[in-house]
Amino acid sequence: MKNATLPPLRVDSALRAAAESVLREGETLSSFVLEAVRLNIERRETQREFIARGLRAREEARTASDYVSADDMLARLDAILVEARDRDAGA
Numbered sequence: 001m002k003n004a005t006l007p008p009l010r011v012d013s014a015l016r017a018a019a020e021s022v023l024r025e026g027e028t029l030s031s032f033v034l035e036a037v038r039l040n041i042e043r044r045e046t047q048r049e050f051i052a053r054g055l056r057a058r059e060e061a062r063t064a065s066d067y068v069s070a071d072d073m074l075a076r077l078d079a080i081l082v083e084a085r086d087r088d089a090g091a
Contacts, residue, residue, distance in 0.1 A: 006037065 016029075023032055061067040 006033075009033070 019029060019032060023029065058067075
């Protein structure tokens with residue numbers, strides 16, 4: 001596989017200075033930027049997969065008639081919170 005390059009970035013001097021100020025010993029600005037790109041790609045892929053799983057789960061719940069509305073779930077959570085507060089107040 002051939003190597004490719006990312007487009008050059010124009011940044012203001014304050015951003016470059018901030019990036020350089022956090023470099024570890026032996027780390028280059030290029031390696032820092034490359035790591036940031038890799039981590040951001042990973043984060044976005046993970047986020048996309050998380051959203052897709054949630055949407056699939058929502059559709060499966062609706063199809064199985066096992067769907068709980070947001071209002072019902074919030075009411076359940078409020079009841080749990082009240083119960084926990086009452087328990088803590090009595091302790």
